[in-house]
Amino acid sequence: MSNVTSLHVNGTGRTCDAAPERSLLSVLRDDLALTGAKYGCGEGQCGACTVLVDGVPIRSCQTPVGAIGPQKITTIEGLERDGRLHPLQQALLEVGAFQCAYCASGMIMSGVALLGKNPNPTEPEIIRFMDGNICRCAGYGRIIDAIKLAASAAKGGTQ
Amino acid sequence: MKAGKSSAERVTVQTIDRPATERPWAVAAPWSRREFVKAFTGGMAVLWLVDLPRARAAQAESGSSGRRGGQRRPTALAAWLHIAADGTVTLFSGKAEVGQNVRTSLTACVAEELATPLASIRAVLADTSLVPYDAGTFGSRSTPDMVPQIRRVAATAREALVDLAAKKWSVGRDTLSAADGKIRHATSNRAIGYGELTRGEKFVLDVSDSVRLKPATDWKVLGTSVRKVDARRYVTGQHAYAVDISRPGMLHGRVLRPAAFGATLASLDASGAEAMRGVTVVRDGNFVGVTAATEHVAAQAVAALRAEWKTAPQVSERDLFAHLRSTARNAPAADASDPTTPGASRQTYTVAYIAHTPLEPRAAVAEWQGEQLTVWTGSQRPFGVHGELVQAFRLPDKSVRVIVPDTGSGYGGKHSGEAAVEAARLARAAGKPVKLVWTREEEFTWAYFRPAGVIDIASSVAADGRLMRWEYHNYNSGGAGLRALYDVPDRKEEYHGAQSPLRQGSYRALASTANHFARETHIDELARSLKLDPVEFRLKNLRDPRARAVLEAAARAFGWGQSTRRDGRGDGRGIGIALGFEKAGYVATCAEVAIDKATGKVRVVRVVESFECGAILNPDHLKNQIEGCIVQGLGGALFEAIRFENGHILNPRFSQYRVPRFSDTPAIQVVLLDRKDLTSAGAGEAPIVGIAPAVGNAIFDASGIRLRSLPLVPNGLKV
Ligand code: FES
Ligand code: FES
Numbered sequence: 001m002s003n004v005t006s007l008h009v010n011g012t013g014r015t016c017d018a019a020p021e022r023s024l025l026s027v028l029r030d031d032l033a034l035t036g037a038k039y040g041c042g043e044g045q046c047g048a049c050t051v052l053v054d055g056v057p058i059r060s061c062q063t064p065v066g067a068i069g070p071q072k073i074t075t076i077e078g079l080e081r082d083g084r085l086h087p088l089q090q091a092l093l094e095v096g097a098f099q100c101a102y103c104a105s106g107m108i109m110s111g112v113a114l115l116g117k118n119p120n121p122t123e124p125e126i127i128r129f130m131d132g133n134i135c136r137c138a139g140y141g142r143i144i145d146a147i148k149l150a151a152s153a154a155k156g157g158t159q
Numbered sequence: 160m161k162a163g164k165s166s167a168e169r170v171t172v173q174t175i176d177r178p179a180t181e182r183p184w185a186v187a188a189p190w191s192r193r194e195f196v197k198a199f200t201g202g203m204a205v206l207w208l209v210d211l212p213r214a215r216a217a218q219a220e221s222g223s224s225g226r227r228g229g230q231r232r233p234t235a236l237a238a239w240l241h242i243a244a245d246g247t248v249t250l251f252s253g254k255a256e257v258g259q260n261v262r263t264s265l266t267a268c269v270a271e272e273l274a275t276p277l278a279s280i281r282a283v284l285a286d287t288s289l290v291p292y293d294a295g296t297f298g299s300r301s302t303p304d305m306v307p308q309i310r311r312v313a314a315t316a317r318e319a320l321v322d323l324a325a326k327k328w329s330v331g332r333d334t335l336s337a338a339d340g341k342i343r344h345a346t347s348n349r350a351i352g353y354g355e356l357t358r359g360e361k362f363v364l365d366v367s368d369s370v371r372l373k374p375a376t377d378w379k380v381l382g383t384s385v386r387k388v389d390a391r392r393y394v395t396g397q398h399a400y401a402v403d404i405s406r407p408g409m410l411h412g413r414v415l416r417p418a419a420f421g422a423t424l425a426s427l428d429a430s431g432a433e434a435m436r437g438v439t440v441v442r443d444g445n446f447v448g449v450t451a452a453t454e455h456v457a458a459q460a461v462a463a464l465r466a467e468w469k470t471a472p473q474v475s476e477r478d479l480f481a482h483l484r485s486t487a488r489n490a491p492a493a494d495a496s497d498p499t500t501p502g503a504s505r506q507t508y509t510v511a512y513i514a515h516t517p518l519e520p521r522a523a524v525a526e527w528q529g530e531q532l533t534v535w536t537g538s539q540r541p542f543g544v545h546g547e548l549v550q551a552f553r554l555p556d557k558s559v560r561v562i563v564p565d566t567g568s569g570y571g572g573k574h575s576g577e578a579a580v581e582a583a584r585l586a587r588a589a590g591k592p593v594k595l596v597w598t599r600e601e602e603f604t605w606a607y608f609r610p611a612g613v614i615d616i617a618s619s620v621a622a623d624g625r626l627m628r629w630e631y632h633n634y635n636s637g638g639a640g641l642r643a644l645y646d647v648p649d650r651k652e653e654y655h656g657a658q659s660p661l662r663q664g665s666y667r668a669l670a671s672t673a674n675h676f677a678r679e680t681h682i683d684e685l686a687r688s689l690k691l692d693p694v695e696f697r698l699k700n701l702r703d704p705r706a707r708a709v710l711e712a713a714a715r716a717f718g719w720g721q722s723t724r725r726d727g728r729g730d731g732r733g734i735g736i737a738l739g740f741e742k743a744g745y746v747a748t749c750a751e752v753a754i755d756k757a758t759g760k761v762r763v764v765r766v767v768e769s770f771e772c773g774a775i776l777n778p779d780h781l782k783n784q785i786e787g788c789i790v791q792g793l794g795g796a797l798f799e800a801i802r803f804e805n806g807h808i809l810n811p812r813f814s815q816y817r818v819p820r821f822s823d824t825p826a827i828q829v830v831l832l833d834r835k836d837l838t839s840a841g842a843g844e845a846p847i848v849g850i851a852p853a854v855g856n857a858i859f860d861a862s863g864i865r866l867r868s869l870p871l872v873p874n875g876l877k878v
Binding site (some may be wrong): 023037040041042048093099 | 517599
């Protein structure tokens, strides 16, 4: 298989020259300077590396870049629209959800995927969907609050 | 899951983005006062000076405050504040931000005392060429040590600015006030910015110990929920952690790890790796590493190395506790008391090794320019890493610069500089900057662990419920939190160091978690044996009013009295309580568990924790820390344990070592007791100590089964 020479990331075509068996995570971080997605485990257990591929959350540490093809990748850097944060990013600011925030990108991408699929998730639904994301600072309660807040903000509710 | 929602009282902080290399002085830190004054280029500087040799010695010894005593005049900078001509205020401190929000709390201290907007302040932290020496960020010392001093520094600046304005306008200083970065004279309606007052001048002041600090009752910024500084950079992926640093021409490194702990390299065939394009193999004694253009190739190159290791047999987990006892220093003579006398009791408790496993693993980027070395790394001890590099490469102090970007947490697990030294070795050999990011498996294996321990307690109680005797021996896990808060006429509490088969070190709250687990479980056992309510029994033996206050507050909020007590009837639900004291903070934790009798699965459904650490600086961040402590602490309480055999870690992955997740999170209620009349203590550690015993006691309440080992239920409860 030949090297991957282009990827569709955050709404634009990006060129690269990456061996297809390399992880999407390392290509995003090291070749395209998109360092928002993080390495946390390399085995699909922590979710720190989560990005969206055609809207579906994937663990980029486990995904060879050669498997992406023309699909559209969204990373944390691509969520902002015209200087406006995604409602979930905004909600996390409101709630004050983070300590070290190393898990933040992965949490947000997973949460965005959840809200995309289910704009009004219940607490058990949030927990089930997000359970693959680890926050070692253990700020789970606040992340749940933020997802609920983002859901109600998207509905036009105030809080 | 009711987390704090006090957005209304929050203030957003934005910091000014300026390159960190720009600085109002000419030479690199650390300096003496004399050097500083010579190098200082302008504006106003307020210096906090300490007696460095003394502070270093004190901190090396105890990991504690390093407060100066004696007569020697302090000459070394500990931190300082600069006011530039444009009114920008910069705080320089050696503390590192590792998720405890020290950047935010120090910024808030300056804003409060200097009376200047949060947005005009930036904090330069943890860059050894820009900030004065600091022993490190641990032991919950930032709040008790730094906060009062930084407030004094800022207040000294405020008073000096008032003096300057009074002189300039020839008015009495008591007719002036400081607010919003300006000194105002109300009667003449004049105002002048801080920057303007210092423009073109060079003021170097020492912090005044007697300067007036604003009383907590007048606080406008402190005591409110100021938002995490730069929070926006974190939710947009913009913040660069050490793992995100990139340098021109940078290569990726990987280290070959020994086959077992303590193994030595017998032979190495590197030909396969060396044949790979762009790969450099570095060997130096037992150290073998590679560099390559990508992480992927570096990993392949390490896999291609053929190494033989000489190993020696090592203690395995099944022999651990016997080993700790047999290697203990000053082990006590066997307890001579008769355990069959009424009221007497003797029990043993154990705790396992656990891993910090911060989500950002150890990582470093190293770059050499001639004999100048710069390393970016995540750490709680920037100057500790600096020292390791100076020593490893025999360089003068000023040839090494360690920059610690705000770090992906540590919990006491990032005190050492392994990745920094390794990256620097690789970079020197490769002649290019090198990034080294430890894999999760490396982080689980080659970092250090929270100590395992064995604890023996022999006690006796009078029939009326008064504690009469308390003899307590901790083997290996440590002396923190050793002393019980309870009043006992006959007491002895000792810690006995032992030989640890695994590398061990600091962990959030140190041994306090182990000691509280043993003590508060034992106390619960005594209460049950006397058929006394666990809260009542504790109060009976407790005079300390602050301890009583947190205990009563937690019990009240939990509804302790109203809950039906089950006393081991085994209907699946149970409640437990524990009391604690650590790092000048008082904590009481109540937990409710639900046990699924069919599967043995234990769920902690509800936790109420009350906490008192003096005057509260930032209620929302405090709550956040407490919630984090509770949920993180549930891991060590319920299921976390490092498994090991003959020099190998058996579960070095998240798929094999379970940490708390969303589905483990109970409903949490935090009760904060704000004692504005008392000095603020740190809060990153104490709130973790009560959760394990509270949960263990609740399991007993639910099932009648008494568990005396941490983790309590790694494989569920056998009912
Ligand atoms: S780094 Fe991909 S799931 Fe952990
Ligand atoms: S905030 Fe530190 S890992 Fe989530």
